[in-house]
Amino acid sequence: MQYIRILTLTLSVFATMALGSPLHGASPTLPHAAGVLASTLADGDTLWNEVAGFVDKFPRRLSGSQALEDGINWLLKRLRADGWRVNRQNVHVPVWVRGTEWCKLVEGGPAHAMPMAGLGGSVSTGGKPLRAPVLVVSSFADLEQKAHRAKGKIVVWNVPFSTYGATVEYRYSGASKAAAVGAVASLVRSVGPFGMQTPHTGMMEYDDTFPKIPCAAITIEDALLLQRLQDAEQVPVVELYMEARELPDAVSGNIVFEIPGTDLANEVVVMGGHIDSWDLGTGAMDDASGCFVAWRALHAIRRAGLKPRRTLRVCFWTNEENGLRGARAYAEHTRHEKHFAAMEIDGGTFNPTGFSGSVPTYMRTNILEILGLLKPVGATTWAEGGGGADTSPLAEKGVPVLELTVDTTKYFWYHHTEADTPDKLDPQELNKCTYAVAVMAYALSCMDSQQE
Numbered sequence: 001m002q003y004i005r006i007l008t009l010t011l012s013v014f015a016t017m018a019l020g021s022p023l024h025g026a027s028p029t030l031p032h033a034a035g036v037l038a039s040t041l042a043d044g045d046t047l048w049n050e051v052a053g054f055v056d057k058f059p060r061r062l063s064g065s066q067a068l069e070d071g072i073n074w075l076l077k078r079l080r081a082d083g084w085r086v087n088r089q090n091v092h093v094p095v096w097v098r099g100t101e102w103c104k105l106v107e108g109g110p111a112h113a114m115p116m117a118g119l120g121g122s123v124s125t126g127g128k129p130l131r132a133p134v135l136v137v138s139s140f141a142d143l144e145q146k147a148h149r150a151k152g153k154i155v156v157w158n159v160p161f162s163t164y165g166a167t168v169e170y171r172y173s174g175a176s177k178a179a180a181v182g183a184v185a186s187l188v189r190s191v192g193p194f195g196m197q198t199p200h201t202g203m204m205e206y207d208d209t210f211p212k213i214p215c216a217a218i219t220i221e222d223a224l225l226l227q228r229l230q231d232a233e234q235v236p237v238v239e240l241y242m243e244a245r246e247l248p249d250a251v252s253g254n255i256v257f258e259i260p261g262t263d264l265a266n267e268v269v270v271m272g273g274h275i276d277s278w279d280l281g282t283g284a285m286d287d288a289s290g291c292f293v294a295w296r297a298l299h300a301i302r303r304a305g306l307k308p309r310r311t312l313r314v315c316f317w318t319n320e321e322n323g324l325r326g327a328r329a330y331a332e333h334t335r336h337e338k339h340f341a342a343m344e345i346d347g348g349t350f351n352p353t354g355f356s357g358s359v360p361t362y363m364r365t366n367i368l369e370i371l372g373l374l375k376p377v378g379a380t381t382w383a384e385g386g387g388g389a390d391t392s393p394l395a396e397k398g399v400p401v402l403e404l405t406v407d408t409t410k411y412f413w414y415h416h417t418e419a420d421t422p423d424k425l426d427p428q429e430l431n432k433c434t435y436a437v438a439v440m441a442y443a444l445s446c447m448d449s450q451q452e
Contacts, residue, residue, distance in 0.1 A: 099243025357402025
């Protein structure tokens with residue numbers, strides 16, 4: 001608590017010092033706003049308790065699940081009780097059900113149950129176990145070279161984690177690449193840098209040119225074991241069983257609430273995260289905490305009595321994990337509104353490091369100055385590119401997009417696993433993220449446009 005008092009005081013002093021030099025294109029009151037918003041840093045465990053309470057009540061919020069809809073309804077009631085005018089945007093979402101699943105190494109190595117997680121969108125094994133020898137490969141090019149050995153095999157993609165964007169390609173399209181050379185199933189090494197026999201799920205997609213074969217993630221440890229066995233000229237045989245299936249679309253909903261703007265109320269700055277999650281773990285990190293940080297940031301702005309020039313809106317998008325239909329529905333629902341900027345919080349809520357995004361030059365110039373106000377919490381860096389999945393439909397329409405960046409050292413340890421639980425979150429780090437998001441959101445709402 002002493003640390004928080006010192007940091008809050010430092011921020012207040014820092015903001016006061018900045019009053020003498022208003023930021024280009026931003027409200028002259030912004031440094032003062034940064035000072036009063038520093039009260040979020042003294043909120044203790046309040047936000048952490050809110051996140052933990054929500055995900056403990058409503059874990060495994062996969063699209064189409066009762067848990068997701070119960071969670072959305074609970075949030076609607078809670079937000080209205082807090083005095084927000086809330087709008088629910090109905091969205092038809094895909095429904096994929098995991099069902100019972102298991103995987104075993106049965107020959108050619110130490111027989112054991114292999115922890116696994118079916119990938120979202122996968123087909124089943126047809127009501128019975130699928131038993132086949134494996135072919136371990138290290139890349140798409142490696143599979144091409146070994147294509148003559150793949151027929152009737154289970155292809156195992158043993159691809160070490162480099163970056164998420166590069167490695168996730170094997171999870172996403174590995175099944176069809178394997179099917180193209182005659183494989184009967186696809187197993188991908190979990191997408192992450194570190195494992196404790198914990199499989200990571202995630203979305204995949206089929207190329208309709210080829211047969212649809214079952215696909216699942218296995219642990220890093222088992223992928224390495226299968227590689228060693230193959231290198232030792234053993235022939236590992238795996239038995240895989242999956243009941244995965246798709247059901248008709250269901251109705252879900254985005255949650256939208258806002259602070260109306262003043263002189264530029266017809267323009268919108270939207271921020272938020274996705275309220276759905278995978279059906280493993282509780283989705284605390286991915287992405288309940290992102291939603292709650294956006295909510296708490298808007299609450300802090302209202303609590304401080306600050307008046308944004310533009311309408312400042314929060315959206316909790318549904319169906320980010322396996323469809324992005326919530327994001328597309330939001331863009332369609334608001335197609336007649338002018339969005340000045342869109343900000344996403346879906347990369348974790350660990351120690352904030354800054355923001356990334358795709359914005360015009362004048363906005364980037366302003367953002368770089370705004371980041372100076374965030375120096376005491378370490379959120380000072382700007383990286384070009386990106387902006388987030390749920391803001392991508394807005395980006396396609398030309399809306400500037402940005403995303404909170406954080407220390408992701410441990411993010412992919414827990415990403416899409418049973419280990420995504422509230423204990424991975426730190427109350428102090430959540431409050432720092434809230435402060436960074438609140439300052440940036442308010443600054444964007446008050447920033448001059450290029451034409452002014």
